[in-house]
Amino acid sequence: xxxxxxxxxxTARQLTHLLDGGxxxxxxxxxxxxxxxxxxxxxxxxxxxxxxxxxxxxGLQMMERFRALxxxxxxxxxxxxxxxxxxxxxxxxxxxxxxFVKTIKxxxxxxxxxxxxxxxxxxxxxxxYAQTEMAHGSNVRGIETTATFLPESDELELNSPxxxxxxxxxxxxxxxxxxxxxxxxxxxxxxxxAGVFPFMVQIRSFxxxxxxxxxxxxxxxPKIGFNAIDNxxxxxxxxxxxxxxxxxxxxxxxxxxxxxxxxQNDQRHVYGTLLYAxxxxxxxxxxxxxxGTTIATRYSLVRRQFSHAESNSNAATEVVVLDHQSQxxxxxxxxxxxxxxxxxxxxxxxxxxxxxxxxxxxDTAAALLAKAHASASALKPYVxxxxxxxxxxxxxxxxxxxxxxxxxxPDLFTFYVQFxxxxxxxxxxxxxxxRALLKRY
Amino acid sequence: xxxxxxxxxxTARQLTHLLDGGxxxxxxxxxxxxxxxxxxxxxxxxxxxxxxxxxxxxGLQMMERFRALxxxxxxxxxxxxxxxxxxxxxxxxxxxxxxFVKTIKxxxxxxxxxxxxxxxxxxxxxxxYAQTEMAHGSNVRGIETTATFLPESDELELNSPxxxxxxxxxxxxxxxxxxxxxxxxxxxxxxxxAGVFPFMVQIRSFxxxxxxxxxxxxxxxPKIGFNAIDNxxxxxxxxxxxxxxxxxxxxxxxxxxxxxxxxQNDQRHVYGTLLYAxxxxxxxxxxxxxxGTTIATRYSLVRRQFSHAESNSNAATEVVVLDHQSQxxxxxxxxxxxxxxxxxxxxxxxxxxxxxxxxxxxDTAAALLAKAHASASALKPYVxxxxxxxxxxxxxxxxxxxxxxxxxxPDLFTFYVQFxxxxxxxxxxxxxxxRALLKRY
Numbered sequence: 001x002x003x004x005x006x007x008x009x010x011t012a013r014q015l016t017h018l019l020d021g022g023x024x025x026x027x028x029x030x031x032x033x034x035x036x037x038x039x040x041x042x043x044x045x046x047x048x049x050x051x052x053x054x055x056x057x058x059g060l061q062m063m064e065r066f067r068a069l070x071x072x073x074x075x076x077x078x079x080x081x082x083x084x085x086x087x088x089x090x091x092x093x094x095x096x097x098x099x100f101v102k103t104i105k106x107x108x109x110x111x112x113x114x115x116x117x118x119x120x121x122x123x124x125x126x127x128x129y130a131q132t133e134m135a136h137g138s139n140v141r142g143i144e145t146t147a148t149f150l151p152e153s154d155e156l157e158l159n160s161p162x163x164x165x166x167x168x169x170x171x172x173x174x175x176x177x178x179x180x181x182x183x184x185x186x187x188x189x190x191x192x193x194a195g196v197f198p199f200m201v202q203i204r205s206f207x208x209x210x211x212x213x214x215x216x217x218x219x220x221x222p223k224i225g226f227n228a229i230d231n232x233x234x235x236x237x238x239x240x241x242x243x244x245x246x247x248x249x250x251x252x253x254x255x256x257x258x259x260x261x262x263x264q265n266d267q268r269h270v271y272g273t274l275l276y277a278x279x280x281x282x283x284x285x286x287x288x289x290x291x292g293t294t295i296a297t298r299y300s301l302v303r304r305q306f307s308h309a310e311s312n313s314n315a316a317t318e319v320v321v322l323d324h325q326s327q328x329x330x331x332x333x334x335x336x337x338x339x340x341x342x343x344x345x346x347x348x349x350x351x352x353x354x355x356x357x358x359x360x361x362x363d364t365a366a367a368l369l370a371k372a373h374a375s376a377s378a379l380k381p382y383v384x385x386x387x388x389x390x391x392x393x394x395x396x397x398x399x400x401x402x403x404x405x406x407x408x409x410p411d412l413f414t415f416y417v418q419f420x421x422x423x424x425x426x427x428x429x430x431x432x433x434x435r436a437l438l439k440r441y
Numbered sequence: 442x443x444x445x446x447x448x449x450x451x452t453a454r455q456l457t458h459l460l461d462g463g464x465x466x467x468x469x470x471x472x473x474x475x476x477x478x479x480x481x482x483x484x485x486x487x488x489x490x491x492x493x494x495x496x497x498x499x500g501l502q503m504m505e506r507f508r509a510l511x512x513x514x515x516x517x518x519x520x521x522x523x524x525x526x527x528x529x530x531x532x533x534x535x536x537x538x539x540x541f542v543k544t545i546k547x548x549x550x551x552x553x554x555x556x557x558x559x560x561x562x563x564x565x566x567x568x569x570y571a572q573t574e575m576a577h578g579s580n581v582r583g584i585e586t587t588a589t590f591l592p593e594s595d596e597l598e599l600n601s602p603x604x605x606x607x608x609x610x611x612x613x614x615x616x617x618x619x620x621x622x623x624x625x626x627x628x629x630x631x632x633x634x635a636g637v638f639p640f641m642v643q644i645r646s647f648x649x650x651x652x653x654x655x656x657x658x659x660x661x662x663p664k665i666g667f668n669a670i671d672n673x674x675x676x677x678x679x680x681x682x683x684x685x686x687x688x689x690x691x692x693x694x695x696x697x698x699x700x701x702x703x704x705q706n707d708q709r710h711v712y713g714t715l716l717y718a719x720x721x722x723x724x725x726x727x728x729x730x731x732x733g734t735t736i737a738t739r740y741s742l743v744r745r746q747f748s749h750a751e752s753n754s755n756a757a758t759e760v761v762v763l764d765h766q767s768q769x770x771x772x773x774x775x776x777x778x779x780x781x782x783x784x785x786x787x788x789x790x791x792x793x794x795x796x797x798x799x800x801x802x803x804d805t806a807a808a809l810l811a812k813a814h815a816s817a818s819a820l821k822p823y824v825x826x827x828x829x830x831x832x833x834x835x836x837x838x839x840x841x842x843x844x845x846x847x848x849x850x851p852d853l854f855t856f857y858v859q860f861x862x863x864x865x866x867x868x869x870x871x872x873x874x875x876r877a878l879l880k881r882y
Contacts, residue, residue: 048663051492137840139747142759169841222489223844224836224851306580318583326868388833395665396861399578400610403664403859410665414855418844420837427767 001301019342032082035073039065042087048405052222056175059228062091067123077121088287090229090415095172096120099277100127103181106272107198107247116200125206128170128177130234135164138428140183140196145236147184147199147246149257154243158184158201160235167234174219174232178204181247182236189257200245203234214239225414266362268355268369275369277423278376279352283345285387288416289338295408296331296394297322299401330397334390341383348375374436381426381433384419391416442742460783473523476514480506483528489846493663497616500669503532508564518562529728531670531856536613537561540718541568544622547713548639548688557641566647569611569618571675576605579869581624581637586677588625588640588687590698595684599625599642601676608675615660615673619645622688623677630698641686644675655680666855707803709796709810716810718864719817720793724786726828729857730779736849737772737835738763740842771838775831782824789816815877822867822874825860832857 005012020026036042041061050058066087070080084094101120104113119125136142144165147156160166167173173180182201186194203215211217216235223231246253250269252260304318321327355368395402395409402409420426446453461467477483482502491499507528511521525535542561545554560566577583585606588597601607608614614621623642627635644656652658657676664672687694691710693701745759762768796809836843836850843850861867 049492049494051490051495053490054492132841135745137746139759142746220845222846224846224855225844304576305578305583318580326872330868392829392833392858396858396867399862399866400573403666403862404661405663405665410855414665414851417833417837421840421844425840426837427771431767 001298004301029082029086032079033086035069036083036086039069041065044089044408044411045406047089047228048411050227052219052227055227056092056219056230059090059092059230060176062087062089062228063093066091066093085287088291090171090226092172092176092229093123093126095129095170095229096123096127096177099129099273100181102276103129103198103273104247106269107249109247109249112200112244112247112249125179126172126177127179127181128172128232130167130170130173130180131183132167132169133164134166134168134233138425143183143185143196145182145184146187147182147197148187149189149243149253150240151189151257153240154255155240156186156199156243156246158182158199158236158239158241160237167232168220169231170234171229171231173203173217173234174230176230178202178206178209180234182234186246186253186259188259194259197251198247199241200247201236201239201241212239224417225411226418266365268365271369271373272356274423275355275372275376276352278380278429279345279348279372281419281423282341282348282376282379282383285383285419286338286342286345288412289334289341289387289390292391292394292409292412293331293335293338295412296397296402297335299398299407300327300331303399327397330393334394337386337390341387344379344383348372348379351375370436374433377424377429377436378433380424381420381429384416385426388413388417388420442739445742470523470527473520474527476510477524477527480510482506485530485849485852486847488530488669489852491668493660493668496668497533497660497671500531500533500671501617503528503530503669504534507532507534526725526728529732531612531667533613533617533670534564534567536570536611536670537564537568537618540570540714541622543717544570544639544714545688547710548690550688550690553641553685553688553690566620567613567618568620568622569613569673571608571611571614571621572624573608573610574605575607575609575674579866584624584626584637586623586625587628588623588638589628590630590684590694591681592630592698594681595696596681597627597640597684597687599623599640599677599680599682601678608673609661610672611675612670612672614644614658614675615671617671619643619647619650621675623675627687627694627700629700635700638692639688640682641688642677642680642682653680665858666852667859707806709806712810712814713797715864716796716813716817717793719821719870720786720789720813722860722864723782723789723817723820723824726824726860727779727783727786729853730775730782730828730831733832733835733850733853734772734776734779736853737838737843738776740839740848741768741772744840768838771834775835778827778831782828785820785824789813789820792816811877815874818865818870818877819874821865822861822870825857826867829854829858829861 017023017026020029041058042065047055047058066083069075069083073079075083080097084091084097101117104116104120108116116125120127131140131143133143133145136144144160144162145167146159146161148159150157167182170180179200179202181198183196183198186197188194202212203217204211214237216237217232219230220233243253243255248262250262252262254260300322301320303321305321306324307317307319322331351368351372355365355372360368391409391413395413398407398409401407405411458464458467461470482499483506488496488499507524510516510524514520516524521538525532525538542558545557545561549557557566561568572581572584574584574586577585585601585603586608587600587602589600591598608623611621620641620643622639624637624639627638629635643653644658645652655678657678658673660671661674684694684696689703691703693703695701741763742761744762746762747765748758748760763772792809792813796806796813801809832850832854836854839848839850842848846852
C-alpha cells in the first residue's frame with residue numbers, strides 16, 4: 001500500500017481535504033470519528049453473528065450511546081449528521097432525526113414546530129414517518145388510510161379501513177416510535193375527500209411505551225439488510241386526535257371544517273421533502289462506493305494469484321491481482337464512479353440550497369424546481385443502479401473472501417440496494433425524467 | 442392467476458411434463474416433494490429468523506430427517522439428487538454426497554472405491570473436498586499444502602507450512618466432516634515436487650468427533666448466504682496417512698517412491714469433476730430463475746398500482762402491475778432466460794454423457810473434451826452472471842416487498858451469487874472461453 005501511495009503526485013491527505021471540503025471539515029469529521037471509535041457498540045464486527053431481532057437490540061444500544069455522546073459533547077444537528085454518516089449503519093432514531101424532523105419543519109406551522117421540534121430533537125418523543133401501505137407505495141394518491149373530521153368534538157378520527165390500507169414498511173414504527181406522522185386521506189364532514197395530508201398521531205404511551213387503544217403495530221420481520229431498523233406495520237381503529245395535530249403550514253382545516261390553502265401555491269412545499277431525500281441519495285452513493293472500493297483495492301494489492309510466466313507458478317512469484325488488467329477494470333471503474341458521484345452530489349446539494357433560499361421570485365423558484373426535479377429524477381435511479389451493480393462487482397472481485405460477511409462487502413450491498421426502491425422507485429423516477437425531457441421539445 | 446392461465450394454448454401440467462422430461466418424471470419428483478412437505482424442518486419460513494450458527498444447527502436437523510427418509514424409502518442416488526434439488530437450500534451433507542463421492546469415483550482406484558464408497562454413501566463417514574487455501578483459489582498449482590512421502594514407514598505426512606496455506610472455504614469442513622479429501626503438493630523423498638493430488642485424510646475421531654492430533658479446524662463465519670453450511674478452515678501439522686490414502690486411479694505412487702502414470706494420458710480424468718460441476722451450474726441456473734420468476738409473476742398479478750386514467754386513482758381502479766410495460770420487461774425477460782437456460786443445460790448434460798460414455802476413440806474423446814470445456818467455460822460465467830442480475834431485477838420488481846426476506850427473493854439472490862465465484866471464477870472462465878475461440882483461427 002505504501003509503495004502504491006508513494007507513486008501519486010499528491011498526498012492522500014490533500015485528497016481527503018478536497019473531498020471533505022477543506023482541512024477544517026476533515027478535522028471536524030475526525031474528531032467525531034475518534035469519539036465513536038472509543039465506543040465498542042459501534043464496532044460492526046459484532047453484528048455479523050446477529051439475527052434481525054438481535055440486530056435491533058444492538059440498534060437500541062447504539063442509540064443509547066449515541067444519545068450520551070450527543071449530550072456530553074453538545075452536538076449540533078450538523079455534528080449529529082456527521083456522526084450518522086460515520087456510523088453508516090441503520091439506527092432506529094435516524095427516522096426521527098431526519099425524516100420526521102424534516103417533515104415537521106416543512107409542513108408544520110410555526111406554532112406546531114414550537115410545540116414538537118424541541119421534543120423530537122431531544123428524543124422526548126421518538127417519531128416515524130408512516131406513508132407506505134401494504135398495497136400503496138409509488139402511487140401516493142392511492143393511500144386508503146382515512147382521517148375524518150368530526151365537527152362536534154373538533155377532532156380527526158383515523159382509520160385503516162381495509163387490510164391493504166395497513167401501513168407497511170415505515171422505519172422505527174414496529175417497536176421504537178411513540179408518535180407517527182401518518183399520511184392519510186382527509187375526509188371532510190360531508191364525506192368528501194380532500195387529499196392526502198400528514199397527521200401527528202401518538203401510538204404508544206409516553207409512560208410505559210404500551211400501545212394506545214385502537215393502535216395495532218409490530219415489526220414486519222427480517223430483511224435482506226438494514227436489520228437494526230424495526231420497519232413496521234400500523235393499523236388504526238377509531239383513533240382520535242385534535243384538529244391541531246394536522247400539519248397545517250400550507251393548508252388550513254378551519255374550525256367549521258373548510259380546507260383552505262395558505263399563501264401562494266408554492267410547489268416547493270409539496271416536493272421539498274422528497275426532493276431533499278433524493279438529493280441525499282445521489283450524494284450518499286459516494287459513501288457506499290468509497291467503502292467498497294477501499295476494501296476491494298486493498299484486497300487486490302495484498303492478494304496474489306497466477307504468475308506472468310505460467311510455467312513456474314508459486315506464491316513467491318505470483319503477481320498482485322491488481323496488476324491483472326481484468327481486476328483493474330473491476331476495481332478502477334467503481335473508483336471513478338465514486339469520485340463522479342461525489343461531485344455530482346455536491347452540485348445537487350448546491351442546486352437544492354439555491355432552490356430553498358429565501359426571496360426567490362415565483363418564476364425563478366418554479367424554474368429551479370423543474371430543473372431540480374428533473375435532475376433528481378434522472379440521477380437518483382442512475383446513481384443507485386450503477387452503485388448497486390458496482391458493489392456486487394467489487395464483492396465478486398474479492399473472490400471467495402467477498403462472500404464472507406467479514407469482508408464487509410456483503411453488508412454494504414444488502415444495505416445499499418434499498419435505495420433502488422425507496423424515495424421514488426427507480427423505474428418510476430426514470431419515467432419522470434423522460435417526461436421532463438420530452439416536455440422540452 | 443386462474444384467468445391468466447386460462448389464456449394459454451396449453452395446460453400448465455403439459456408444460457411441467459415437458460420440463461421434467463415426461464409425466465413419469467414429474468410424478469417421481471412430486472412423490473418425493475410430498476414426503477419432504479410432511480417434514481416441518483424443511484419449511485424455509487423458520488430460517489429467516491436465524492443467524493449463521495443457528496442456521497447450521499437447522500442444517501443438522503435437516504440432515505437427520507433427510508437420512509431418515511433416505512433409509513425408510515430406500516432412496517436411490519437419483520432419488521437423493523431429486524430431494525436435494527427440491528430442498529434447494531444448503532445442507533452440509535451435499536458436500537459428501539456430491540463432490541466427495543464424485544471425486545472418489547473419478548480419482549480413486551477400484552480397490553479404494555470399494556473401501557470408501559459404501560462408507561460415504563451410508564454416511565458412516567462424512568467427507569468434504571478441501572482444495573481452496575486462504576491465498577490460493579483459481580491458481581490450483583499455487584497450492585502450498587504438502588504431502589511428503591516417508592519411505593521408511595510407507596506413509597505420507599501432510600503439513601500446512603504457512604498461514605497462507607491454510608485450507609479456507611471448503612464446505613462442511615468447519616464442523617461436520619470427519620474426513621477430508623485434501624488437495625496437496627506431493628513431495629517425493631528427494632524433496633522434488635510432483636504436482637497436486639488428492640489425499641484422504643481423517644480429521645476427526647469416528648468415536649467422539651474430536652479433532653485428531655495435528656489437525657486444527659473451525660467455521661470461517663457468516664456469509665452473505667449459504668449459512669446452513671459450515672465452510673471451514675484446516676491447518677495440518679505432521680498428520681500422517683498410509684500411502685494407500687493417496688487417490689491413485691490415474692497415477693501410482695509406488696512403494697519405492699516413484700510416481701507413475703497409469704494407462705493413457707486421458708485428459709478426461711483431469712478435467713472430469715470440474716467439468717461436471719460447471720455443467721451442473723449451467724443446468725441449475727434454471728432452478729433459481731424459475732423460483733424467482735414464479736414469485737415475481739404472482740406478485741405482479743396481485744399487486745395493483747396506478748390507474749391508466751390518472752385523474753381518478755384509487756385501489757378499485759388501479760391496474761395489476763404486470764399490465765405496465767415496464768413491469769413486463771422486468772418479469773418476462775427472466776422467464777425467457779429460465780427456459781433458455783433449461784434447454785441449454787439439457788444440451789450440456791447430453792454432451793457430458795457422450796464425453797463420459799465408454800468406448801470412445803482417443804481422438805473423439807479429445808475433440809469432445811475440447812468442445813465441452815470451451816462450452817462450459819463460456820456458458821458458466823454467462824449463465825451465472827445473467828441469472829444473478831435477473832434475480833436482483835426480480836427482487837426490485839417486487840418493490841418494498843422484495844426487500845423483505847419473507848418474499849423469498851433476498852435469500853434466492855444471496856444463495857445464488859456464489860456461483861459466479863465457485864468452480865471456476867467467472868472472469869477466468871471467460872478468458873478460457875476466449876482462448877478456445879482464438880485457437881480456432
